[in-house]
Amino acid sequence: MSCSACSGGVERKLRATDGVSFVSVNLTVEEATVCFDSGVIGLEDVLAVIGGMGFGARRKVSRKEEQEQQELAQRKDTQALTAELVLAAVLSAPMVLGMLLDVSGLHAAHAALHGLAVALHNPWLQLTLTAPVQFYVGRRFYINGYKSLRNGAANMDLLVAKGTTAAFALSVYNGFFAPHAGYAAMPDLYFEVSAVIITLVLLGKYFERTARNRTTSAIKKLLGLSPKTARVERGGEVVDIPVEQVAVGDIIHVRPGEAVPVDGVITWGSSSVDESMLTGESLPVDKAVGDTAIGATINRFGSFTMKAVRIGDDTALAQIVRLVEEAQGSKAPIQKVVDKLCNVFVPAAIAVALVTFAGWVLATGDVAAAVIYAVAVLVIACPCALGLATPTAIMVGTGLGAQHGILIKGGEALERAHEVDAVVFDKTGTVTRGKPDVTDVIAPGDMPKGEMLRLCAIAEKMSEHPLGQAVYAFAANNVGADIPDPEEFASLPGKGVYAKADGREVYIGTRKLAEEPGADISASEADLQELEGAGKTAMLVVADGKLCGILAVSDTEKETSRGAVEALIGMGIDVYMLTGDNARAAAAIARQVGISKVIAEVLPANKVEEVEKLRAAGKVVAMVGDGVNDAPALVAADVGLAMSTGTDVAVESSDITLLNGDLMMVPMSIRLSAKTMRKIRQNLFWAFVYNAVAIPFAALGMLSPVIAGAAMAFSSVSVVLNCLTLRKI
Numbered sequence: 001m002s003c004s005a006c007s008g009g010v011e012r013k014l015r016a017t018d019g020v021s022f023v024s025v026n027l028t029v030e031e032a033t034v035c036f037d038s039g040v041i042g043l044e045d046v047l048a049v050i051g052g053m054g055f056g057a058r059r060k061v062s063r064k065e066e067q068e069q070q071e072l073a074q075r076k077d078t079q080a081l082t083a084e085l086v087l088a089a090v091l092s093a094p095m096v097l098g099m100l101l102d103v104s105g106l107h108a109a110h111a112a113l114h115g116l117a118v119a120l121h122n123p124w125l126q127l128t129l130t131a132p133v134q135f136y137v138g139r140r141f142y143i144n145g146y147k148s149l150r151n152g153a154a155n156m157d158l159l160v161a162k163g164t165t166a167a168f169a170l171s172v173y174n175g176f177f178a179p180h181a182g183y184a185a186m187p188d189l190y191f192e193v194s195a196v197i198i199t200l201v202l203l204g205k206y207f208e209r210t211a212r213n214r215t216t217s218a219i220k221k222l223l224g225l226s227p228k229t230a231r232v233e234r235g236g237e238v239v240d241i242p243v244e245q246v247a248v249g250d251i252i253h254v255r256p257g258e259a260v261p262v263d264g265v266i267t268w269g270s271s272s273v274d275e276s277m278l279t280g281e282s283l284p285v286d287k288a289v290g291d292t293a294i295g296a297t298i299n300r301f302g303s304f305t306m307k308a309v310r311i312g313d314d315t316a317l318a319q320i321v322r323l324v325e326e327a328q329g330s331k332a333p334i335q336k337v338v339d340k341l342c343n344v345f346v347p348a349a350i351a352v353a354l355v356t357f358a359g360w361v362l363a364t365g366d367v368a369a370a371v372i373y374a375v376a377v378l379v380i381a382c383p384c385a386l387g388l389a390t391p392t393a394i395m396v397g398t399g400l401g402a403q404h405g406i407l408i409k410g411g412e413a414l415e416r417a418h419e420v421d422a423v424v425f426d427k428t429g430t431v432t433r434g435k436p437d438v439t440d441v442i443a444p445g446d447m448p449k450g451e452m453l454r455l456c457a458i459a460e461k462m463s464e465h466p467l468g469q470a471v472y473a474f475a476a477n478n479v480g481a482d483i484p485d486p487e488e489f490a491s492l493p494g495k496g497v498y499a500k501a502d503g504r505e506v507y508i509g510t511r512k513l514a515e516e517p518g519a520d521i522s523a524s525e526a527d528l529q530e531l532e533g534a535g536k537t538a539m540l541v542v543a544d545g546k547l548c549g550i551l552a553v554s555d556t557e558k559e560t561s562r563g564a565v566e567a568l569i570g571m572g573i574d575v576y577m578l579t580g581d582n583a584r585a586a587a588a589i590a591r592q593v594g595i596s597k598v599i600a601e602v603l604p605a606n607k608v609e610e611v612e613k614l615r616a617a618g619k620v621v622a623m624v625g626d627g628v629n630d631a632p633a634l635v636a637a638d639v640g641l642a643m644s645t646g647t648d649v650a651v652e653s654s655d656i657t658l659l660n661g662d663l664m665m666v667p668m669s670i671r672l673s674a675k676t677m678r679k680i681r682q683n684l685f686w687a688f689v690y691n692a693v694a695i696p697f698a699a700l701g702m703l704s705p706v707i708a709g710a711a712m713a714f715s716s717v718s719v720v721l722n723c724l725t726l727r728k729i
Contacts, residue, residue: 001030001055006144009151010050017041017049031060054147085206088137088199091129094120095192123175126191133195134168137202160201162350164194166378173371225296226317230261250308254299262295262311269304270493272465273297284466286494301464302493316604345688349381349695356699369701376698381691389683389719396723397676404729405659406669413655415680417639417673419620423568423666424611424633426625427579427586430643431593431663432555434626436466438474439536440552444524447548454479455543456551459499459506462489467537467553468497471508474551496539507542508551514540519547535585554585561593564663569594571667574619578602578610580629604629608636624666625654641666672729679726683719690715 001007007025010032014023019040025032034046043059050057098120101113119125138161145158167190175189229240233251243261246252251267254260260273272284275297284300287293293306295315312318353374360370394415398408408414425431443449457475460468461483476483486499496509507513511528514521519542521528531538531552541549568575576597579586586600599610611633614621623630623637631653634640642654643661658665697703 001025006055006147009148010053010055013049013053013151014046017046020046032057053151081202081206084137085199085202088133088195088202091133092192092195092199095126095129095195098126099192121189123171123189126189127172127175130168130171130191130195133198134164138164138194138198141198141201160197162378164197166375167191167193167197170375170378173375225259226315227259227261227296231255244312246308246311248308248311252306252308253303254293254306255303256299256301258299260293260295260297260299260306262308263315264293264306264308264310266291266293266304266306269302271302271304272300272493274300288494301491345381345691349378349691352695352699353377353381359699360701373698373701376703377695380694380698380703389687390680393676393679393683393723393726396726397672397679400726400729401656401669401672404665404668405662406665406672407657407659408669408672409655409657413639414673414676416620417622417656417670418677420573420622420639420670422574422576422614422619423622423624424576424578424614424637425595425663426623426630427577427589428555429626430624431561431577431595432557432589434555436470436537436553437556438470438551439554439556440531440550442524442527442550442552443548444527444550445546445548447543449549450479452541452543452549454481454483455501455504455506456508456541456549457483458486458501459489459497459508461485462499463491463497465491465497467539468508470553471539471551504543505545508539511540514542514547517542517545519545521547524550533584535588555589557589557593558661558663560662560664564666565594567664567667568670571670573670576614578607578623578633580604605632607633611636622666622670624658624663626661641669668729675726675729679723682722686718686722687715 001010011023011025014020014025014032014034017036019037020034021037022035023032032050036046047057047059098117101117101120141157141161141164145161148158171189171191171194227243230243230246230250231238231253232241232246233253234241238253246262252261252264254271256271266287266289268289270286270288273287273293274284275294287304292309293299293304294317295310296317310316356377357370357374360373361367364370397414401408428434441449441453443452453475456471457479460472460475462485463469463472472483486501487503488498488500490498492498492509492513494510495513496507499506499508505517507517507519511521519540521540524540524547527550528538528540531550534552534554536552536554539551539553540547541551565575574597575595576599577586577590577595578599580600580602583598583600586598590596590598602610607629611621611623615636615638620639621637622639622641623633624641624643625631625634626643630642634642634654639656640654641656641658643658656669658669694703
């Protein structure tokens with residue numbers, strides 16, 4: 001399939017087939033989801049219907065086989081497309097040079113340039129250079145144009161085939177059959193028109209294919225998170241086996257630093273597990289017997305055994321992969337304005353050319369003149385300006401975005417973003433920094449704050465827990481002296497740490513841990529509740545059995561978050577925060593950045609549902625996130641924006657990537673879309689005005705093909721110049 005007209009045609013044909021109840025064809029991933037009554041029609045019949053339209057189709061095989069076949073096909077297609085693009089560019093270059101010399105008039109003033117211009121204008125040379133571009137490189141346009149005609153639709157390929165063929169045929173006539181044909185007469189040739197159009201359109205298809213390859217590789221990245229082997233108890237021994245061979249009920253051993261193979265329940269041991277790749281939350285989650293361990297998450301500390309509960313396609317990771325696939329399949333491709341208008345414009349232009357030919361034959365009996373005037377209509381209707389109107393604006397818009405750190409993966413995202421009226425932000429790593437910082441220090445006892453922080457720095461120096469590392473970094477920075485190693489150290493999963501520092505027994509962690517050495521924390525209960533009410537993690541510091549400090553640790557907002565939210569609200573856009581974090585912590589961050597609409601405690605699999613609810617309410621939704629768990633929602637939203645500081649899967653599942661994590665780029669992206677769309681509308685308006693005015697003149701014999709070609713070139717230049725005025729966001 002080459003464009004949305006193709007996928008739409010397949011959908012219409014299948015919907016009209018008896019027994020088919022639902023069809024969704026995805027152009028990007030080249031897949032169709034078809035629901036049918038097997039008592040009325042079979043799978044082979046469905047494939048035959050698609051085959052009868054000129055497309056190849058087969059049943060989707062296993063995910064692994066599909067991935068391998070898809071990668072091989074993409075590699076071959078991209079290599080072939082690249083080779084054809086290079087060939088077309090090399091063959092077109094001499095003719096473009098000849099055209100520039102002719103248009104500029106430089107060849108008239110310099111004998112050497114005149115000789116070069118005459119040589120480059122040789123009909124035999126131009127025919128030799130153009131024929132491979134027209135009929136070998138451009139064969140895809142003929143094939144796809146024929147398919148669109150056969151299936152009752154006119155697509156951009158048909159427009160390209162029609163226009164380039166007209167220019168090629170007229171050039172052959174003028175160069176070899178017209179009365180003035182000949183080497184020295186410098187006949188009016190349009191070979192370069194057909195060659196350059198095909199080269200530029202092919203360049204656009206190359207960019208489209210590259211973006212498509214990146215999109216489908218997001219699934220591959222997701223699947224790559226899962227470990228390849230698992231340590232399982234079999235026959236009284238612990239053996240390493242491929243993760244595909246794990247069965248429900250197997251007892252699996254997980255050591256520190258290893259990835260959890262499948263979803264299960266911990267049966268022995270305790271640890272802290274990093275679930276950030278699935279939840280986006282930066283802090284490891286403490287796990288003990290009876291807790292759930294999720295496949296593909298990383299075991300940070302301690303060893304444990306677990307009982308396999310969900311394997312294969314039932315794991316949380318597999319469900320997220322499936323959500324991404326379904327979201328990609330359910331998002332209908334945006335119908336390009338040009339494709340819609342071409343359904344009317346292409347047959348209308350051909351009809352006018354035929355009427356012109358017939359009219360001049362009947363009126364004058366001069367067949368040669370009738371051919372010239374009919375071809376003039378086809379040349380003037382050639383899709384130069386029309387074909388450049390959208391891609392040139394998109395090229396300039398995406399280039400401008402890249403200069404500001406906004407990477408836009410395709411024209412659809414650029415076209416859609418200006419319609420956004422609701423922006424949904426993920427919290428951790430998007431609105432916030434994604435890593436904990438010490439925000440409050442309270443010293444309720446007699447110990448000076450500096451001495452208390454020194455004890456904290458020594459005690460947490462050996463800690464690998466993110467909270468401990470945050471405390472050490474803050475304390476060491478404030479103490480400002482060399483921090484010695486603790487005399488003793490023990491990590492207490494789920495509680496905190498114990499250390500002997502400067503001869504003192506120090507505990508840093510939860511209420512329970514503080515009470516173990518007998519510390520009285522009742523006097524500080526109000527402070528603890530106030531900190532926790534603000535969504536912060538409070539850590540108590542006990543030295544020699546006495547409470548000497550309270551440290552509050554929290555994930556803090558980015559500097560630009562509030563400014564971005566205010567800018568979006570000023571543009572009339574509703575702003576939401578969507579997070580898996582608890583409601584109290586989410587509300588605290590939301591207040592700080594000015595967001596009033598908060599959706600908290602949302603499981604990764606339910607983020608898509610929340611986005612779909614907003615879309616069902618009539619909102620055009622942009623999702624902004626950075627974690628693997630955001631990937632399905634990024635795809636399900638009308639526009640997905642990912643922070644480049646986040647996971648690869650989030651970045652590749654998104655439509656727009658924000659390079660430096662600056663949230664001010666979100667309103668900038670929307671403004672860029674609006675300005676680019678304004679240019680596209682201007683280009684399309686003038687392209688059609690040009691055709692509406694020029695085609696009648698050509699049909700009436702008032703424009704020769706030479707003037708028609710010049711007018712066509714001028715319209716293309718005007719489109720490019722208009723796009724280049726887009727310089728600021």
